[in-house]
Amino acid sequence: MKKNDFWKKIGITIGALLFVKVIAHVPVPGVKADLYQMAVTQYTNPSFSLMNQLSGGALSNMTILGLGISPYISASIIVQLLCAASEYLGNLSREGYYGQKKIEKLNILFGIASSVMIALIASFGLLRLGYLQKPSVFSTLLVAASLCLGAVFLIGIGKLIDKKGIGNGISLILFINIASTLPQDVRSVMEAKENGAVLLIIITTIILGIVLFMELSKKEIRILGSRSLQVSQDKELSHIPIKVAICGVMPILFVSTFQQIGGFLKMLHLDQGVLNFICKLFSSESWFMSKSPYSTGGIVLYLAMLTGFAFLYANLIFNPVNVASILKGRGNLIPNVRPGNDTVRFLRKERRSMVFFDVLLLAIISLTPIFLANVYSLPMLRLSGTTIIIAVSVVIETKRCVWAEFLGMRYDTKKWFD
Amino acid sequence: MKKKPGNVTFYVPHPLHYMLCYVTTVLSLATAIGVLYGIDLAIEKLVKMLF
Numbered sequence: 001m002k003k004n005d006f007w008k009k010i011g012i013t014i015g016a017l018l019f020v021k022v023i024a025h026v027p028v029p030g031v032k033a034d035l036y037q038m039a040v041t042q043y044t045n046p047s048f049s050l051m052n053q054l055s056g057g058a059l060s061n062m063t064i065l066g067l068g069i070s071p072y073i074s075a076s077i078i079v080q081l082l083c084a085a086s087e088y089l090g091n092l093s094r095e096g097y098y099g100q101k102k103i104e105k106l107n108i109l110f111g112i113a114s115s116v117m118i119a120l121i122a123s124f125g126l127l128r129l130g131y132l133q134k135p136s137v138f139s140t141l142l143v144a145a146s147l148c149l150g151a152v153f154l155i156g157i158g159k160l161i162d163k164k165g166i167g168n169g170i171s172l173i174l175f176i177n178i179a180s181t182l183p184q185d186v187r188s189v190m191e192a193k194e195n196g197a198v199l200l201i202i203i204t205t206i207i208l209g210i211v212l213f214m215e216l217s218k219k220e221i222r223i224l225g226s227r228s229l230q231v232s233q234d235k236e237l238s239h240i241p242i243k244v245a246i247c248g249v250m251p252i253l254f255v256s257t258f259q260q261i262g263g264f265l266k267m268l269h270l271d272q273g274v275l276n277f278i279c280k281l282f283s284s285e286s287w288f289m290s291k292s293p294y295s296t297g298g299i300v301l302y303l304a305m306l307t308g309f310a311f312l313y314a315n316l317i318f319n320p321v322n323v324a325s326i327l328k329g330r331g332n333l334i335p336n337v338r339p340g341n342d343t344v345r346f347l348r349k350e351r352r353s354m355v356f357f358d359v360l361l362l363a364i365i366s367l368t369p370i371f372l373a374n375v376y377s378l379p380m381l382r383l384s385g386t387t388i389i390i391a392v393s394v395v396i397e398t399k400r401c402v403w404a405e406f407l408g409m410r411y412d413t414k415k416w417f418d
Numbered sequence: 419m420k421k422k423p424g425n426v427t428f429y430v431p432h433p434l435h436y437m438l439c440y441v442t443t444v445l446s447l448a449t450a451i452g453v454l455y456g457i458d459l460a461i462e463k464l465v466k467m468l469f
Contacts, residue, residue: 021457025465179451180458212439216431239427335425350426395446396439 006409010402013165016157017176023153024058024065028146030139031062036131051260053387056177057184064150069173071118072155074257075110077250077309079103084312094322108155115151119144166405167398175394178387199372207365207385211392214245214361219354221347223332238332242354244361246317249393251310252362255302256386258282288371299367306366307359314355320347365389 027033040052040060052059055068083089083103092099123144126132132139154173161169186200220239262279280286281298288299324343333339337346366385431439 018457021454022461025461175450176454179447180454182451183455208443209440212436212443213430216436216439218429220427220429222425222427241429337425391447392443395443395450399442399446 006405009164009166009405013161013167013172016161016165016169017172020065020154020157020173020176021180023150024056024063026064028062028064028066028143030133030142031126032131032133033062036062036126039129039131048260050256050386053181053185054174054177054256054260056180058150058177064146065154067115067118067122067147067151068177069151069154069158069170070257070260071115071151072107072111072158072170073174073253075114076107077254077257078114079107079110080313080316083316093316094319108159111155112148112152115148115155116144119147119151122147167401168394171394171397175391175398178391182387182391199376203369203372203385204388207369207388208392210361210365211245211389212396214358215243215393215396217244218242219244219350221350222335223327224335225330225332240323242318242351244354244357245393246351246354246358247310247313249390250313251306251359252366252386252389254309254313255305258305259284284370285374287367288374302367303359303363306362310355310359310362314351314358318347318351320344320351323347362389 037060048059051068051070054070055066058065058068079089083093089103089106093103095102123140126143127135127140132143155170158169158173161167161172186197219242221242223238223240225238259282262282265275265279281301284298286298287302321344324340324347327333327343328339334343334346337343366389369385
């Protein structure tokens with residue numbers, strides 16, 4: 001890679017993110033913005049706050065990026081679940097570059113479809129609640145089209161950064177959205193209570209420490225190559241790494257998507273019957289409150305979903321059957337473990353312990369702030385776990401990408417023959 | 419720093435490496451949040467000035 005290419009990639013990434021920030025100020029046409037914003041400021045549902053935070057405050061201001069990147073994230077989660085359920089898609093996801101490209105196309109298609117669906121629900125909800133300037137089908141469809149276009153624009157920018165910039169585009173958009181709402185949240189926590197700032201600093205420090213530990217720690221399974229069997233075992237030992245954060249932020253994102261849907265339905269007054277019960281279960285307001293009937297149920301459901309999705313996702317990231325067959329094909333083996341079924345069983349056991357550890361840490365990170373928020377009546381603290389884990393993971397991932405590109409540039413420009 | 423000898427090794431970062439990563443991550447986060455906040459304020463002012 002040439003020196004110019006590196007700076008070009010940096011320029012494209014920064015330019016694309018700046019463009020997103022500018023477009024985030026374009027309002028949706030035909031909405032009574034003042035009335036809507038007044039209603040939103042009085043609405044303190046944590047699920048809605050999370051959705052608003054992930055959209056960078058665009059949802060509370062009703063700008064065209066109001067849906068944020070969430071439709072794409074939920075679509076990619078659905079596609080991943082389908083990959084686990086369907087044999088055809090499962091095989092496709094393991095087909096290397098060609099398969100991944102097809103899966104990516106499917107992600108985009110599902111992302112657009114879910115944007116259209118959410119935009120239509122939102123616009124008809126706004127019509128029902130009287131937030132549209134002209135209550136007609138045309139203006140409702142105009143609002144839906146604007147929101148949908150905004151979501152598609154974000155997907156496009158994310159893919160542009162993936163292809164021509166540095167880092168993961170979707171994660172970076174999510175990060176700038178979270179980062180731009182953080183100063184306001186910090187201010188509101190400080191204003192809400194005298195010791196709010198101290199509590200926030202303590203929580204942030206601990207969560208940051210745990211997230212970093214998860215990102216930097218790993219389990220290494222030693223493997224022996226066929227050549228190294230003939231020489232001293234200490235000399236040639238390779239390893240398979242399994243990160244503590246094996247699933248990354250995906251399980252948290254998955255559960256928060258469900259929480260967001262609950263908040264969204266509640267905001268639009270669409271929570272009726274069974275939906276009302278589910279929305280209340282997902283709303284973290286009532287968790288750890290002994291008087292609330294939804295407290296235990298909500299936490300149990302949250303943990304069950306977190307664990308379930310972590311296992312499902314870990315299977316996609318690290319499939320013991322595939323790893324065992326690759327090891328066998330290359331003539332490698334794990335010391336004292338027979339190739340084949342024994343290796344699969346061994347790898348499955350190791351992966352299981354890592355996923356449990358990952359889920360335990362994720363649960364501590366996400367539930368501790370909710371517990372403290374409900375006990376000390378600091379509503380803004382509720383979101384700190386989820387948002388900090390997303391922000392820190394993106395920072396670490398982007399740092400790695402930039403460093404890799406930088407090394408690539410230096411490697412190429414180094415004069416080997418001088 | 420490596421613990422637990424045998425087939426499986428649990429690798430935890432060296433305390434110095436961990437501290438260095440902690441500091442750089444906090445600095446990166448703070449810089450990103452500061453820059454984005456500044457950009458947001460600038461765009462808001464620009465929008466108010468133009469419209």
